[in-house]
Amino acid sequence: MFSVLIDEFWSLTISGIALGFIYVLISLGYTMVYGVLRMINFANSEIFMFGTFATVVITRDVFHYTSLTESATGFRLVLILVLSLIASMLTSAVIAVFVEFVAYRRLRARGTNKLATLISAIGISIVLSEVMRLLTNSRPTGSGRVLEKISLGEIWGANIRIDNVLTIVAAAIIFILLDRFVKLSRMGKAIRAVSMNEDASKLMGVNLNRVISTTFLIGGLMTGAASFFFVTVYENTKFNIGFTMGLAAFTAAVLGGIGNIRGAFAGGIALGLLETYASAVLGTQWKAVTVFIVLVLVLLFRPNGLFGEAIQQTRA
Amino acid sequence: MNKKIQKALAVAAAATLTLGVVSVSQAQAAVKSVSIAYQGPLSGGEAQTGIDEQNAVKFAIKQYMATNPAVKVTLVSVDDQGDPSVAGTVAPGTAANKNIIAVVGPAYSGATIASLPYYKAGRLPLISPSATRVSLTNPKDKASFGGPVFHRIPSTDAKQGPALAKYAVQGVSNPKVFVIDDQSSYSTGLRDYVLKQVAKSTLVGKDSIPNDATDFSATLSKIKSTDANVVIYTGYFSQASKLIKQLRGAGYDGVFAGGDGVLNQEFADLAGKDAEGARLTGGTIPLADADPALEAKFKASMGVASGVYAVESYDAANIILSGIAAGKTTRSGMLNWIKGYNGTGVAGNSISFDRNGDTAGAGFINGFTIKDGKVVSKGQIK
Incomplete structure (x- = not known):
């Protein structure tokens, strides 16, 4: 039973980390919003789903890559990848700001309780997923293989594949940029201030609406980046893809401590590894069971997740 | 109970009764038209299977209507998405629609199991072109x-499993x-019938992956x-x-092989080059x-080539249509x-059903492969 874990430890670890980084980026969409508003953005899964379709549209409709065409190389490859990444990030960011505008802002302005916004977020999430269901006739959409999955060599018997490396390196860079932004920039400070004490920061002259919109925007950008990596690695998407991935990322956020950026990082990587190891050792049918048992155990001993709640704790 | 509500309910009940009686007596007076339903996945991940099968049913009805028959036949599309939970919500409506006298379908075994209670209660005859799970025709399996x-045209997974393992x-x-x-x-x-055929010494591993999984790296x-x-x-082709x-x-x-759930043109379309050489089976x-001549007619009439399980769907529809023509x-x-x-x-095979709903006599399983992005038949697996 454990022989596969021993034989394939490093290849499992690398794919687990690559999957983990995708979770990290999506869970930032949950964590940023929670940190500022203390509310779960249930529409984040659909923000992710729309992002995946943006990459598909760029590769399939703009550059005409189907599942039968040869992969791209050189400058063209870089161009397509960069454009797809930007398209996914922008699409998700626009949808995220739109969600904030229709599902959160008006209700907040009227001073409704937080449960009302929770329901309106679920509502907009259903609307978004149904729109895509109708557009695609509920069918799975394949994406052409733009990036040939060449092996970069072997380390300790593990096959180092370019798409995994790309995901890990690029996602790590994006994560570090976000971490620096929240820590050092003026807007980052404002976000942390609102997260710490909404009323006090308002009195200090922080523009609350702008901070909240920016938070959704950043969450959307991160989630959109995850969509791009997802399609590049797995080459498919569907209108309900957000549910599975969103649930996993939300779990990762809670595991690491929701509202905490570095917690999302730890939670995402831990979840990616846990899922991969559990599937390998116990069989894929035990993956979800194992993950939730571990989540419950972690929450029993650390009720606020591994790193504790709230963005403010990430300050230097 | 509130009096007003009681009154409203009474009126509603009375109206239902009268209207119900009227429609029944009309139906008995002179049957000018009846409906056949097709049930299968018409949307969702497996939609292509249902669309292919329904096209064959449509084609059969078109041919029947061209003979200007005394009893007109219309088609009712029932979309269960191939999903048991959806099937459980659409089957009651199909069973309650008295104009429907028979169903071609359901296409999928799980959806069939979920629909059966309603169709059994409504005594609605079914002929499935593609539900192959063995227990559907096993009277010992009460569930x-x-x-x-229930009746079906293709041979069951008891035949397909071993054939798949061999192929x-x-x-x-x-x-x-x-x-x-x-x-x-x-x-x-x-899977269980495949495992029966795979020699113990050659089986090196198993896994069970939920059909919404995205990452298979483990x-x-x-x-x-x-x-x-x-x-x-x-499993099915989208996964x-x-x-x-x-x-x-x-x-x-190495070899990638799958059963009739994978046997679909869309498998090749979605997987592209990677699907080349895949070995697929089906009792179809x-x-x-x-019948190349019939295929040409099909293309001319429907505007598309026929898909997987077209023959079985066409046969199933024709059994029902011949009954209608005979006044049933x-x-x-x-x-x-x-x-x-x-x-x-169509294939020249004789069709009759045994008491449990299986086609009597030996069924066959064909082998297929993907060549240049198309599903290609390799003939019967012996």
């Missing part, structure tokens, strides 16, 4: 036995087989660590296309092979007609 209403290892020296199911009732059933690692060179997947892409992406160059024969315009009349039916299918 999923479909008698007396998968054909020409492979020193086969090492890895079997994967998707946890659905069709898939686990087929399974890929297991396949790699067991050195498997034959992977058999018993199979993801799995084969990841397998090939991870450098696996392509219409173009069975009630569910009970139709059920008796089907039970006593003895005719010839």
Whole structure:
């Protein structure tokens, strides 16, 4: 039973980390919003789903890559990848700001309780997923293989594949940029201030609406980046893809401590590894069971997740 | 209870009764038209299967209507998405629609099991072109036995499982087989019959992956660590296309084999180059092979080529249509007609049903492969 874990430890670890980084980026969409508003953005899964379709549209409709065409190389490859990444990030960011505008802002302005916004977020999430269901006739959409999955060599018997490396390196860079932004920039400070004490920061002259919109925007950008990596690695998407991935990322956020950026990082990587190891050792049918048992155990001993709640704790 | 509500309910009940009586008496007076339903996945991940099958039913009805018959036939589309939970919500409406006297379908085994209680209660006869789970015609299996209403054209997974296992290892020296199911009732059933045929010494591993999974890397690692060179997947094509892409992406160059759930043109379309050479099975024969002239007519009439299970759907529809032509315009009349039916299918095979709803006599399983992006028949697996 454990022989596969021993034989394939490093290849499992690398794919687990690559999957983990995708979770990290999506869970930032949950964590940023929670940190500022203390509310779960249930529409984040659909923000992710729309992002995946943006990459598909760029590769399939703009550059005409189907599942039968040869992969791209050189400058063209870089161009397509960069454009797809930007398209996914922008699409998700626009949808995220739109969600904030229709599902959160008006209700907040009227001073409704937080449960009302929770329901309106679920509502907009259903609307978004149904729109895509109708557009695609509920069918799975394949994406052409733009990036040939060449092996970069072997380390300790593990096959180092370019798409995994790309995901890990690029996602790590994006994560570090976000971490620096929240820590050092003026807007980052404002976000942390609102997260710490909404009323006090308002009195200090922080523009609350702008901070909240920016938070959704950043969450959307991160989630959109995850969509791009997802399609590049797995080459498919569907209108309900957000549910599975969103649930996993939300779990990762809670595991690491929701509202905490570095917690999302730890939670995402831990979840990616846990899922991969559990599937390998116990069989894929035990993956979800194992993950939730571990989540419950972690929450029993650390009720606020591994790193504790709230963005403010990430300050230097 | 509130008086007003009581009153309203009474009025509603009375109205239902009167209207109900009226419609029944009209139906009895002179049957000018009846409906056949097609049930299968018309949207969702497996939609292509349902669209292909329904096209064949439409084609059969079109041909029947062209003879200017006394009783007109209309088609009712019932979309269960191939999903048992959806089937459980659409079947009651189909069972309650008295104008429907027979169903071609349901296409999928899990959806069939979920629909059966309603169709049994409504005595609505069914002929499935593609539900192959063995227990559907096993009277000992109380939970999923479909008698007396359920019938099917293709041979069951008891035949397909062993054939798939044989076909998968054909020409492979020193086969090492890895079997994967998707946890659905069709898939686990087929898996068990595959495993019966796979020699113990050649089976190197198994996995069971929920059909909404996106990342298969753990399974890929297991396949790699067991050195498997034959992977058999018993699920459906939308997941199979993801799995084969990841397998090939991870450098696996052995055999990929699947059953009739994978046998679909869309599998090749979704997986692209990675699908080339995949070995697929099905108790079906392509219409173009069975009757090229009819395929040409089909194309001219429907505007598209026929798909997988077209022959079986066409045969199923024609059994029902011949009953209508013979004046069987009630569910009970139709059920008796089907039970006593003895005719010839498009492929020249004789069709009659045994008491449990299976086609009598030996069924066949054909082998298929993907060549240049198209599903190609390789003939019967012996």
